[in-house]
Amino acid sequence: xxxxxDPDKLARVITESAHQIWSAxxxxxxxxxxxxxxxxxxxxxxxxxxxxxxxxTAGVAKSTVTGGRDMASDTWEKLEEMFELRVARALNxxxxxxxxxxxxxxTRVDKLSSAVDKLNAKQKAxxxxxxxxKAKKKKKSSSKKSKAKKKKxxxxxxxxxxxxxx
Numbered sequence: 001x002x003x004x005x006d007p008d009k010l011a012r013v014i015t016e017s018a019h020q021i022w023s024a025x026x027x028x029x030x031x032x033x034x035x036x037x038x039x040x041x042x043x044x045x046x047x048x049x050x051x052x053x054x055x056x057t058a059g060v061a062k063s064t065v066t067g068g069r070d071m072a073s074d075t076w077e078k079l080e081e082m083f084e085l086r087v088a089r090a091l092n093x094x095x096x097x098x099x100x101x102x103x104x105x106x107t108r109v110d111k112l113s114s115a116v117d118k119l120n121a122k123q124k125a126x127x128x129x130x131x132x133x134k135a136k137k138k139k140k141s142s143s144k145k146s147k148a149k150k151k152k153x154x155x156x157x158x159x160x161x162x163x164x165x166x
Contacts, residue, residue, distance in 0.1 A: 004068045010061045017054045021047060 028043035091098065097105075 004064055007065075010057075014054060014058065017050065017057075021050055021054075024050070 024043065024047065028040065028047075088098065
């Protein structure tokens with residue numbers, strides 16, 4: 001398993017490298033005065049190599065830290081998923097409905113309630129039309145009765161007149 005470099009150790013290495021570069025620079029300056037430009041060019045190349053090495057080391061350390069952070073994040077997400085799954089299983093085992101179950105039931109109840117409302121509205125409409133029909137039939141039948149009564153009364157009156165008003 002890859003070990004994460006210790007940030008303090010990495011800082012020490014970088015500091016030491018910087019100190020060595022500084023020392024090399026001072027030594028180079030001293031030698032340059034003595035030996036001239038040829039030596040200066042050699043030391044400049046050496047300094048560039050050290051600088052490149054330091055940058056590479058810092059890049060490796062940064063990528064290692066980033067990789068470790070990403071791996072820790074992935075591990076945490078997996079742990080959360082496992083926890084949620086186990087809690088869901090436990091609730092299911094205890095027959096406790098989930099939020100999804102409750103939502104589905106609520107949707108079904110809403111649909112059933114709507115269907116019942118529609119049926120009730122249809123029944124009310126049927127009752128109203130049935131009452132109107134009954135009322136019309138009663139009016140017709142009552143008017144027939146009243147006509148029959150009128151005829152009967154008229155007959156009585158005519159009989160009464162014929163008999164001399166007695």
